[in-house]
Amino acid sequence: MDRKLDVALTEIRTRISQADPLLVRLINFAVRENTIIQYGVAVRLGGITVLGIPSPSHTTGEILDTQTLRFVQMLHAADVSVGKGDGNWPEVERNLRVSPIFASDAKSDDEAYSKLSEKLKSPEFEGIGDIAELPEDLAAEAILAFAPPKALTLTSAIIRKDDGMTEDVGNIRINLSAIEAWWVFDLNPAEGTEDALAKIQHSEES
Numbered sequence: 487m488d489r490k491l492d493v494a495l496t497e498i499r500t501r502i503s504q505a506d507p508l509l510v511r512l513i514n515f516a517v518r519e520n521t522i523i524q525y526g527v528a529v530r531l532g533g534i535t536v537l538g539i540p541s542p543s544h545t546t547g548e549i550l551d552t553q554t555l556r557f558v559q560m561l562h563a564a565d566v567s568v569g570k571g572d573g574n575w576p577e578v579e580r581n582l583r584v585s586p587i588f589a590s591d592a593k594s595d596d597e598a599y600s601k602l603s604e605k606l607k608s609p610e611f612e613g614i615g616d617i618a619e620l621p622e623d624l625a626a627e628a629i630l631a632f633a634p635p636k637a638l639t640l641t642s643a644i645i646r647k648d649d650g651m652t653e654d655v656g657n658i659r660i661n662l663s664a665i666e667a668w669w670v671f672d673l674n675p676a677e678g679t680e681d682a683l684a685k686i687q688h689s690e691e692s
Contacts, residue, residue: 505634505662506662506665506668509638509662509665509668510634510635510662512525512527512540513540513635513638514635516539516540516541517540517541517542517543517639524539524540524673525539525540525670525673526538526539526670526671526672526673527539527540527638527640527668527669527670527671528668528669528670528671529638529640529660529665529667529668530665530666530667530668531660531664531665531666532664532666533647533648534645534646534647534648535645535646536640536643536644536645536646536658536660537640537643537644537646537671538640538641538642538643538644538658539640539641539642539673540638540639540640541639541640541641541657542639543637543639543659544589544590545639545641545657546588546639546657546659547586547588547589547590547591548586548588548589549656549657550587550588550589551582551586551587551588551589554582554587554588555579555582555583558575558578558579558582559575559579561575562575562576562578562579634662635662636661636662636663637659637660637661637662638659638660638662638665639657639658639659639660640657640658640660641656641657642656643655643656643657643658645658
């Protein structure tokens with residue numbers, strides 16, 4: 487195997503051994519395409535606790551793209567306000583909308599597992615039990631697809647400090663190696679569905 491692939495594979499095996507397998511499984515399931523189930527997750531980081539819903543990394547990418555476009559629009563507005571006109575700003579803004587800088591790559595990373603799974607269904611890969619046995623181009627793809635995530639994305643995120651202060655941050659990325667403890671909590675049902683939920687739960691218990 488190519489030296490770079492061999493080094494990357496060694497790194498992945500190290501990350502697998504260090505990661506909490508249950509948390510990794512939860513993250514992968516929660517952010518997978520077509521997943522409709524949401525989980526409330528709380529993580530402990532030093533003197534703060536962060537609560538939120540695990541989400542695909544491209545949600546952070548979309549926020550970054552929105553901020554990029556907004557800053558370019560601010561530069562555009564500054565030129566217009568001093569009489570310089572539109573210049574080429576409209577074209578720059580259009581390109582940012584058509585080809586976002588962050589979200590497209592992040593979405594590709596999020597979908598890497600499902601894309602690889604489809605390729606591995608081919609009969610020619612039947613019986614292969616290790617990434618090292620795959621052709622080099624596919625092995626490189628597998629390294630990306632099977633690598634445990636380095637970070638967790640939480641949306642609807644709230645930070646709670648030990649002094650009781652809270653901050654609604656909306657979207658946050660957390661390095662998994664920084665997590666000291668984690669747990670799950672129940673999400674509130676949608677407004678107006680409480681009675682129906684209670685009936686469903688009662689019927690299943692009886």
